[in-house]
Amino acid sequence: GQNIDQPTEMTATEGAIVQINCTYQTSGFNGLFWYQQHAGEAPTFLSYNVLDGLEEKGRFSSFLSRSKGYSYLLLKELQMKDSASYLCAVSGGYQKVTFGTGTKLQVIP
Amino acid sequence: ETGVTQSPTHLIKTRGQQVTLRCSSQSGHNTVSWYQQALGQGPQFIFQYYREEENGRGNFPPRFSGLQFPNYSSELNVNALELDDSALYLCASSLTGGNSPLHFGNGTRLTVT
Numbered sequence: 001g002q003n004i005d006q007p008t009e010m011t012a013t014e015g016a017i018v019q020i021n022c023t024y025q026t027s028g029f030n031g032l033f034w035y036q037q038h039a040g041e042a043p044t045f046l047s048y049n050v051l052d053g054l055e056e057k058g059r060f061s062s063f064l065s066r067s068k069g070y071s072y073l074l075l076k077e078l079q080m081k082d083s084a085s086y087l088c089a090v091s092g093g094y095q096k097v098t099f100g101t102g103t104k105l106q107v108i109p
Numbered sequence: 110e111t112g113v114t115q116s117p118t119h120l121i122k123t124r125g126q127q128v129t130l131r132c133s134s135q136s137g138h139n140t141v142s143w144y145q146q147a148l149g150q151g152p153q154f155i156f157q158y159y160r161e162e163e164n165g166r167g168n169f170p171p172r173f174s175g176l177q178f179p180n181y182s183s184e185l186n187v188n189a190l191e192l193d194d195s196a197l198y199l200c201a202s203s204l205t206g207g208n209s210p211l212h213f214g215n216g217t218r219l220t221v222t
Contacts, residue, residue, distance in 0.1 A: 005149075027183035030207025042199060042213035043152065050208060087151050091207040096165045098144070 002026045006088050011106045012078055020073045020103045022088030030091040034062050034073045037085045037102065040078045046073070046086075055056035075105075111136050113202050113214035118197045127188045130217045132200030133141045134181040140164070141183040143175060144199040152199055159205055160184055202218060 003025045008041040012018040024032070031050035037044035044097060049055055049071065062075040076081055082102035114133045122128050134141055140159045154167035158177035163171035172188040181202070187194060197218050201211035 034209060042215050043211075045210040048208060048210060062146075083120070089151075096154055096157070096167065097207075097211060098154060099144075101149075101151045 002092055002096075002098040004088055004090060004098060005012075006014045006086075006100045006103045008101070009046055009106070011108060014021075014023060014078055014080060014109050016078050017074065017076050018078060018105065020075075020086050020088075020105065022071045022073075022100060024069050024071070024088070024090050024100075026069075026090050026092045026098070028092040029066065032062075032064055032071050033089040033097065034060075035087040035089060037087060037101075039084070043087055045084065078107050080107050080109070113200060113212050114218050115198075115200050115214035117217060117219045118215065119220075121222060122190050124190055124192060124221055126190050127186065128190060128219065130185040130187075130198050130200075130219075132183045132185070132202075132214055134183070134202035135212050138202035138204055138212065140203045140209070141177055141181065142201045142203070143183070143185045144179045144201065144218070145169075145194075146197045146199055148196075155185070189212055190221045192221050195219060 006022045035044040037043040047062040054063045057078045064071045088100040088101045142157040143155040146152045156166040157164045161177045174186045176184045197216045199216045201213045203209040
């Protein structure tokens with residue numbers, strides 16, 4: 001089966017940097033995704049990691065360590081519009097993508 | 110490029126009834142996945158369809174069933190509705206393969222009374 005853990009809530013200040021961690025245990029691994037979901041909206045794709053290391057995409061970066069079953073999403077230069085839930089998701093066997101419960105990030109002035 | 114569209118946006122049903130939710134895939138995508146998202150939770154995988162066949166299923170009972178059509182659009186059917194079925198139902202299309210990101214529709218909010 002799949003088990004994904006991430007913090008429930010985080011608060012950070014506008015302009016700051018925040019790191020959202022995700023740990024996982026899976027029976028198969030085809031990669032790890034991060035999605036952003038604003039309240040009342042659909043999740044949107046942010047990043048994909050399948051090899052160990054850091055992937056940078058503008059203000060957002062994502063890191064993966066397969067041996068540790070660990071990933072993080074790093075958000076730099078936080079903006080108010082970054083207030084959202086951030087979902088860690090693992091692609092396992094049979095094309096199944098399993099999501100964590102999400103981390104609700106609140107950006108304050 | 111047309112995105113993923115779902116209908117209806119909201120629906121209210123009574124316990125024991127049946128419901129059909131519809132989804133049109135993003136153009137060029139051949140795989141459709143359905144997810145159930147309860148308030149404050151992450152999406153839970155229901156099943157996935159590829160080439161009109163079920164290609165993986167989560168921990169949902171058989172009263173949750175689906176179809177995929179030749180144009181890659183899809184339906185989710187739920188029989189004998191229960192109160193706990195109240196949730197946001199998300200459809201996501203993608204290319205086949207575990208490394209293809211999911212593109213979600215805006216969902217159908219189902220309320221069972």
